[in-house]
Amino acid sequence: METLAAILVGTLAACGTLLVLRNGLFRILLGLALLAQAANLLVFTAAGLGRGDTAIIGPDERTLAEGHPDPLAQALVLTAIVISFGVLAFCLVLLKKTRARIGAAGVSGLANTET
Amino acid sequence: MPFDFLNPGFGVAALFLAALVAPFVGRKNDRFPATLWALVPGAIFFYFLSGAGPIWGGTTWRDSLTWATELGMDWDLWVSPVGLLLALLVSGIGTLIVIYAAAYLKGSDRLGRFLCYLFLFAGAMLGIAVTENAIVLFVFWELTSIASYLLIGHYHEKLESRKSALDALLITAGGGVALLAGFILLGEITGSYRIGVWVDAADAIRAHPLYTGAFLCVLLGAITKSAQFPFHFWLPGAMAAPAPVSAYLHSATMVKVGIFLLAILHPALGGTSLWHYTLLALGAITMVWGALVAMVQSDLKRLLAFSTVSALGTLTMLLGMEHTLSVKVAMLFFIVHALYKGALFMVAGALEKGTGTREIGQLRGLMRSFPALGIAAVVAAFSMSGLPPFIGFIAKELLYEVKLETPVIGISLLICGIVTNAANVVVALKVGVLPFLGEAPSAEPKSMKPTKIGYWIGPVLLGFGSIAFGVFPDVTLGRPLEAMVAQIAAEEVTIKLKLWHGFNLVLLLSLVTVLSGVGLFLIRKRLSRYSAALREGVGWNGTTIFRSGISGFLFFSGLVTRTIQSGRLHSYLAVLFSVAVAGLVTAWWKSGYTLTLPAKGAIRPDVAILTIVLAAAAVALVRCRRRMASVLILGCIGFGIAGFFALHGAPDLAITQILVETLTLLLFALALYGLPPMREERRAGIPRVPAVVLSVAVGLVFTLLTLKAFDVQVAEPVSLELAAKSLPEAFGKNVVNVILVDFRALDTLGEITVLLIAALGAAAMLGTGRSRFSRERLESSPVLSASARYTAPAMLVFSLYLLLRGHNEPGGGFIGGLVAAMSAVLVHLAHPSVKLRLFRLGAASLMVVGLATAVLSGLPGLLSAAGFLAAQWGPEFPLPAVGKVKIGTPLVFDIGVYLVVAGVVLMLYEAMERNRVRENVEPEPAALP
Known part of the structure; x- marks a missing residue:
């Protein structure tokens, strides 16, 4: 199960990298989003995949049941999701402003903006 | 001893203080007598003189001011015989120089600044003289280089001044870096930075394998500072500075510190053949070369500069001879040279002021106009030529004597010495005698300023010193020289100095020297012509080589910069990914990593299908050529991953992911306006094959990293402990939420701050000004506005429910905040004319209130032992639907998170929406050419 997830992580990362390396600004953003997903999934998977239980203590329990998923990794990923959203939004805005400055020149126009 | 009552460090401090004050005193009032500043170095001179007795007696005074003991950097002070000599030269000649400079720069608006740099320099020099700690000494050392740079560049409007100043700085400060390296090596060898310790550990140092490196580094520092061949050329260039x-x-002080350093380090580093031959060779070459070049110069100051180079070479050579007598001569010459060369430089400067030229050919018959200067110059010149009864005579006699005493090398050095001294005679005559001889001056002096006392008092006093030391050598210099030789040669000696040694071989050599010098003087014009022809023939010299080296270096760094900084985004990205992959692979390879697959469990069909769909969607995203479709595929992947989370027991993550994906989709949709068609942006990246290879490599690294993580178990997972503490200590059953708002609340606080900054940055880029047109776009879906009326308030209530129950069930501040923001966005989509509000607050207010709430919730923790953000709990209340809610600071903190997240989302949405409306109505701004 974990091996499958690891391969999924790799696939997402590879596709994200390819998007970043090959294309214009907009698809670089898509690539970034994909890389962020891959990273989140990596942390989540690396902590070990649970068997369907949640990281919530049962009604009559004192602590988490045996074989529970790792709550710390979940906490990490939760904030990472929200932060990657903030960063992605920031990059989107950056894209809009860059477009307005360099026009249709695309990425190759970025080299000439330092005036 | 006076040093016990008043630490010599105060002398250094007094000079630095004077440097601070000098630019501001007498700035407005032109009649402020700047000569008064001479009192500062003057007082210091007498202070050191009053303490001289015991030091000359052979004791060394020591003290230490604590600074950074752990780093081995205390200001260890000492007054050693050699250090005392340097301190006396710095303060004594410094006094005369200040008097001279006050006259020389009278009326100049740069006098204040000049004095500032001068005192800075003097303070640093004094620091070198009295500091025993090598690291602190290095700081003073570099400070003198900087002061020298500022002073050479005094006439900064002249290009040549600036260039020369930079040459000098690069060479001396560069040498200083080597010196630091040498000091550190010595510190490593001995475990201390005190020179006294080094001297005691001399045998260990010389036997250590690092000795050669340490010696060469120290040597490099010393010979750059003391202008030894091949670094000598900065010194003639430095003549662009004003005469003082x-x-x-x-001439008198800074260029001598290289010699000074070699002298005080001789007992620690000397006594090896490396020291012996290196210093001999360097010194001899510099000595002869400097003297020969000096002889044919026509510019007064350049001539003196080259002759200084020659004198410094002599000193280096003497220290390299490693003979008690040679050390004695070196120290004697150290003093002698400072006296006559300082005087001659002051005379040269005065003559330049008086006549407007430094060309020797144009200076004639000035004795009548400037008698005092003339007398001082003649005295100095005679001392330099080594004529009796001046101190220079004694120095030269001893010089020959020491060379005669060392057999084979001595003879060749003797020949070098005779050539040098003959050339020195020419130099002395050209500078000190020629300008004053003759009847009719070629031109009447332009200014009679140099008749003023400030101009001639310095040279005359120095000349008087030459005579006094020359006539009574043993009384005045005997004991000090004994003490210095004892320090440098690390052995006790008795020294007798006398003016007259009787008729012997040495006297004969002196006679030969003076006669050949006079002979050379008579054919000086022919010599100058030959050398000018030679210079033209060669076409380059030290300065030109150094400067082409520097410009070559700059060209090379430009080339490197242009290659690395191509300005192409994709190249940077490719480099980033490559380095990351290469680094990780190297680390693995070095650690001998072998891949072990995790134990095979039963494959869950639901997860398998989801995984395949996700991978397929990722590939589709790469191949997709339409923008809206790309955004939708990206959304699909996001929702898929949410499902993945849900299937693996992470409801909080799944909910968050779904909410975030929804918002992302919304923002992307807003951003799509005004973007050019996709095909315009193609062909921008790096070529297909390398890109695919690199991407696959990145993917593989991600996969391997994930798999590796299962292997690595360095410690018991911290989450076990967190889970165990969750209920008893934090009263929460949802461990994820407990971690976020209680155990790791400080991390969360940082994260919401990052979010806030991202939102602020985005909003700032898009402009905060309200669009005039935003109110005019009123059309919206009637269905949406009708349904939003009911759904939006329901969502808001639901968000509060999520927030409150988050501690025990899936939910919490992040999720609640996202839902709350969506309710506000929904209202805005349905009624575009209504302002975006949540709880009557705008986006910015929400963020500020939220962050303030989160921070304030941490304050009660400060009262407890656990500190900021430590949880404090209150009573428990039952709430309908939610269940039991325990009041406490984590709950307040979660409310803060809730508000910040909602505010961030609203601000981002608002900024994008405003920008879209503007672009929709206004023409897009013209692209940059």
């Missing part, structure tokens, strides 16, 4: 600077820094 040349007299002070570049």
Whole structure:
């Protein structure tokens, strides 16, 4: 199960990298989003995949049941999701402003903006 | 001893203080007598003189001011015989120089600044003289280089001044870096930075394998500072400085610190053949070369500069001879040279002021106009030529004697010495005698300023010193020299100095020297012509080589910069990914990593299908060529991953992911306006094959990293402990939420701050000004506005429910905040004319209130032992639907998170929406050419 997830992580990362390396600004953003997903999934998977239980203590329990998923990794990923959203939004805005400055020149126009 | 009552460090401090104050005193009032500043170095001179007795007696005074003991950097002070000599030269000649400079720069608006740099320099020099700690000494050492740079560049409007100043700085400060390296090596060898410790550990140092490196580094520092061949050329260039600077820094003091350093380190580093031959060779070459070049110069100051180079070479050579007598001569010559060369430089400067030229050919018959200067110059010149009864005579006699005493090398050095001294005679005559001889001056002096006392008092006093030391050598210099030789040669000696040694071989050599010098003087014009022809023939010299080296270096760094900084985004990205992959692979390879697959469990069909769909969607995203479709595929992947989370027991993550994906989709949709068609942006990246290879490599690394993580178990997972503490200590059953708002609340606080900054940055880029047109776009879906009326408030209530129950069930501040923001966005989509509000607050207010709430919730923790953000709990209340809610600071903190997240989302949405409306109505701004 974990091996499958690891391969999924790799696939997402590879596709994200390819998007970043090959294309214009907009698809670089898509690539970034994909890389962020891959990273989140990596942390989540690396902590070990649970068997369907949640990281919530049962009604009559004192602590988490045996074989529970790792709550710390979940906490990490939760904030990472929200932060990657903030960063992605920031990059989107950056894209809009860059477009307005360099026009249709695309990425190759970025080299000439330092005036 | 006076040093016990008043630490010599105060002398250094007093000079630095004077440097701070000098630019501001007498700035407005032109009649402020700047000569008064001479009192500062003057007082210091007498202070050191009053303490001289015991030091000359052979004791060394020591003290230490604590600074950074752990780093081995205390200001260890000492007054050693050699250090005392340097301190006396710095303060004594410094006094005369200040008097001279006050006259020389009278009326100049740069006098204040000049004095500032001069005192800075003097303070640093004094620091070198009295500091035993090598690291602190290094700081003073570099400070003198900087002061020298500022002083050479005094006439900064002249290009040549600036260039020369930079040459000098690069060479001396560069040498200083080598010196630091040498000091650190010595510190490593001995475990201390005190020179006294080094001297005691001399045998260990010389036997250590690092000795050669340490010696060469120290040597490099010393010979760059003391202008030894091949670094000598900065010194003639430094003649662009005003005359007081040349007299002070570049003849009497600063250029001597290299020699000073070699002298005080001789007992620690000397006594090896490496020391012996290196210093002999360097010194001899510099000595002869400097003297020969000096002889044919026609510019007064350049001539003196080259002759200084020659004198410094002599000193280096003497220290390299490693003979008690040679050390004695070196120290004697150290003093002698400072006296006559300082005087001659001051005379040269005065003559330049008086006549407007430094060309020797144009200076004639000036004795009548400037008698005092003339007398001082003749005295100095005679001392330099080594004529009796001046101190220079004694120095030269001893010089020959020491060379005669060492057999084979001595003879060749003797020949070098005779050539040098003959050339020195020419130099002395050209500078000290020629300008004053003759009847009719070629031109009447332009200014009679140099008749003023400030101009001639310095040279005359120094000349008087030459005579006094020459006539009563043993009384005045006997004991000090004994003490210094004892320090440098690390052995006890008795020294007898006398003016007259009787008729012997040495006297005969002196006679030969003077006669050949006079002979050379008579054919000086022919010599100058030959050398000018030679210079033209060669076409380059030290300065030109150094400067082409520097410009070559700059060209090379430009080339490197242009290659690395191509300005192409994709190249940077490719480099980033490549380095990351290469680094990780190297680390693995080095650690001998072998891949072990995790134990095979039963494959869950639901997860398998989801995984395949996700991978397929990722590939589709790469291949997709339409923008809206790309955004939708990206959304699909996001929702898929949410499902993945849900299937693996992470409801909080799944909910968050779904909410975030929804918002992302919304923002992307807003951003799509005004973007050019996709095909315009193609062909921008790096070529297909390398890109695919690199991407696959990145993917593989991600996969391997994930798999590796299962292997690595360095410690018991911290989450076990967190889970165990969750209920009893934090009263929460949802461990994820407990971690976020209680155990790791400080991390969360940082994260919401990052979010806030991202939102602020985005909003700032898009402009905060309200669009005039936003109110005009009123059309919206009637269905949406009708349904939003009911759904939006329901969502808001639901968000509060999520927030409150988050501690025990899936939910919490992040999720609640996202839902709350969506309710506000929904209202805005349905009624575009209504302002975006949540709880009557705008986006910015929400963020500020939220962050303030989160921070304030941490304050009660400060009262407890656990500190900021430590949880404090109150009573428990039952709430309908939610269940039991325990009041406490984590709950307040979660409310803060809730508000910040909602505010961030609203601000981002608002900024994008405003921008879209503007672009929709206004024409897009013209692209940059």
